[in-house]
Amino acid sequence: MPWFAFVFVAATALNSAGVLPAALVQTLLAADTLLLAAAMAALGLSTHLSAVRQAGWRPLLLAGLLFIWLIGGGAMLNRAALLLN
Numbered sequence: 001m002p003w004f005a006f007v008f009v010a011a012t013a014l015n016s017a018g019v020l021p022a023a024l025v026q027t028l029l030a031a032d033t034l035l036l037a038a039a040m041a042a043l044g045l046s047t048h049l050s051a052v053r054q055a056g057w058r059p060l061l062l063a064g065l066l067f068i069w070l071i072g073g074g075a076m077l078n079r080a081a082l083l084l085n
Contacts, residue, residue: 014020052060 015025
């Protein structure tokens with residue numbers, strides 16, 4: 001089990017318990033957004049078009065289908081959550 005999973009569970013428990021000040025939670029959320037954007041940019045900048053071309057169309061098709069599945073599944077979950085409220 002990776003060590004960061006324990007940190008994630010601990011952070012989730014702290015936030016759910018409501019012991020963290022709202023200002024700290026907002027600051028951590030802003031830092032989270034910034035770090036996630038930096039990680040995504042790093043992934044994109046390290047991708048070479050030649051590697052994508054070499055992989056062929058099948059991985060791109062799979063990525064497209066997974067994208068549609070995730071968008072559709074997320075929309076259905078949101079709709080179900082709204083109906084339950």
